[in-house]
Amino acid sequence: MVAPPDNDVIRASALHFAHRDGSPALQGVSLGVRKGEVLAVRGPRGSGKTALLRCLAALARPQRGEVWFDGVAVHELGALGRERLRRDRFGWIDSAPVLVPELNVWENAALPLMLRGTGRRRARQAALEWLERLDVAGKARLRPHELRQAERQRVCIARALAVVPSVLFADEPAAPLHRAESAQVLRTLTTAARSHGVTVVLADQGPREAALADRTVTLLDGRRVRTLHLPPEPAAGSGPAATEGRAACSLSA
Template structure:
């Protein structure tokens, strides 16, 4: 094995992944992500974006290939070690907001910190800070069912940012949001990442979202391509085509 460059917090080489039905999801993808960088992984739906993020974060091991985090090989880790890595160093935001229904909003946002052993008082303070930044601080004592879908997604983003992860993986994080909310949430996320030195790997099929990143990696059918031209979100309904340069 060859160790990754020193300035790459994440590094992957020749990643291959196959779905359970035998269809390929990733076909030989290699990339590096620099420390503190915001990297957009762009491409149409079904291009392999989510699978790539899952492999990079250790949620699933690749079928073949290597994944390194801070020069440590993630692809050779066992399940428990990968789980500890995700808990202690990574944050994750799904496209759909999922919160623990029995907990209040602030308890949901503080949960990763309390699972690490942070005191309830400190975890609550960090959670409330991020909920305020994302304009849902006034909902902190409510239960998830009392929030709109957009408010629940903001709470999920606060939960991912509160522990100050080394890397935040965001899989279409603004998909449930209206356009007016989307820009504000993305500005908050990117500003927070830069001010706290958090590396962000952001999967998106929206060119406006990708434009906020430092760099974009484009995927098509599980392979890296030089360019994938995606229509803006408001124009996507009824259009299935995209142009590319391989």
């Protein structure tokens, strides 16, 4: 077994992954992510975006194929090795904001730092800096239940960035946000990542994420495709049903 080229911080080769019911989520996906790159993974719901990110981030083990990170064969690591990799090198932002209800906002944002052994004072300072950049520093002493959903998601993004991970995986991070603020948050996320040399793998459906990325990979039915034509986002006041009916995709392999 040979490690991938050094210019790829992450390399996936022929990944196959199935859901618990046996339905395929990934069918032979291969890709490389360069160090410091912002890579957007696009595709409609059910295309395999989340499964791909989870395999790359050591949250799920592919049934077949290889995942390499910085020369390490992630697909061969045991549970403890995968946990350490996620804690020490990776950051994750989910599409739904999940915070520890017993902790206030700054404690939630500082938690990964403290789990790495950073002192409380230093962790608090780092957390507050990121909360400020994401316009939620004024909520630092509130509990999660006192925040709006969009504010909770901003805290989750600050928590992921506070540790300055080697790779940040973001699975539809703007999903809980309104259209206007999602653009601002995505710009903050990608700009901050670039300024700190963080590699980003960003999954979403819309064109905004692709515009902020260095490169785009497109998935459909668990496979990489060259082009994917989706209908335009509905105008304000138009319902999703009309758009969904036109969501047929044309592609070229």
